[in-house]
Amino acid sequence: MIQERRGFSLNGYLVFAILIALHISFLLVIDSGSELAGIVGTVLTGLCWPGFFMVQPNQAKVMTLFGSYVGSVRETGLRWTIPLFIRKTISLRIRNFESAKIKVNDNLGNPIEIASIVVWSVTDSAEAVFEVDNYESYVNIQSEAALRNMASSYAYDPQDEDGIALRSHPQQISEKLKEEIQDRLGRAGVTVHEARISHLAYAQEIASAMLQRQQATAIIAARAKIVEGAVGMVEMALERLHDKGVVELDEERKAVMVSNLLVVLCGDKSTQPVVNTGSLY
Known part of the structure; x- marks a missing residue:
């Protein structure tokens, strides 16, 4: 497995200044009479110019030489490397x-x-x-x-x-x-x-059936909660009636009262009250 390693590169601004200085020096050499040395130096200097490249923030340059991986450059700005290196840009952005x-x-x-x-x-x-x-x-x-x-x-x-x-x-x-x-x-x-x-x-083919199942599950859960609360309220009502001595009820009347209270508390519609104007029994 090929893993990333740091490739060879130099600060492009520094190399740019050096190449300019060398180019001027070789031109002066030509003027002084050493034409062959000046021409060779100028050509070699010119061959170095393709080695400049730019690296943007969150970007990397993958470099290869004749098919071999020689490293990656992540330093941003103007860089210089050996002109023979082939450089491929890879974005490191999210x-x-x-x-x-x-x-x-x-x-x-x-x-x-x-x-x-x-x-x-x-x-x-x-x-x-x-x-x-x-x-x-x-x-x-x-x-x-x-x-x-x-x-x-x-x-x-x-x-x-x-x-x-x-x-x-x-x-x-x-x-x-x-x-x-x-x-x-x-x-x-x-x-x-x-x-x-x-x-x-x-999926569309079962969405309707699954929606009905979810609705039924929600209704059952809500009903269970209502019944649990209604039973507690009925139990509390009977205990308070007994503790305060408001009325004494036999088992049959307690059953009727419990039935009526559960109907009122658990019903999904409003109940109609019935006023009893006769005797207790």
Whole structure:
């Protein structure tokens, strides 16, 4: 595996000044009568000019000599190196990649639609150039493959209290997705800074049925909470009536009272009161 190492380069401004001084010196040599030495020196000086190049911030130059990797330059500004070195520019800036919506079966076999956003950057310029054919295309394809593999490992909705699901645990899922993508992109000299789900939904063919199931689950949970509260209120009412001695009720009347209170408290519609103007019994 080819890993990045520092390549040979000099401060371009310093080399520029030296070459100007040498060029003037060789012209003076020619004027003094030593034409051959002056011409040879001028030609050699001219051959050094193609060695200048610019490095922008968050950018690297990968240099090769006759097919061999000789190093990378990250120092910004005007630089100079051996003119025979072939230089290729690699961006080290942070980039965003948003995958397309893909359809995949979750852990329970339900078809879902999922997409992700991956924040990445090149951290090893040599690996990015020499280990893969096209590192940008490699990032796109491997990110979608990692997303598909991760989505098939978890259920859409949690099946138990401790279970991790795609919809209910976004933080854990994001960390898992980041690890999955990083394992695949490490050989390309790429570091994944962040990975998160940008779209998550059931596939169209089952979306309606799953929505009804979610609504039914929510209704059942709400009803259970209402019944729990109503039972507590009825129990409290009976205890307070008994403690204050407001009225003495036998078991049959208690049952009727409990039934009426539960109807009032648990009903989803307003109840109509009935006023009893007769005797207690």
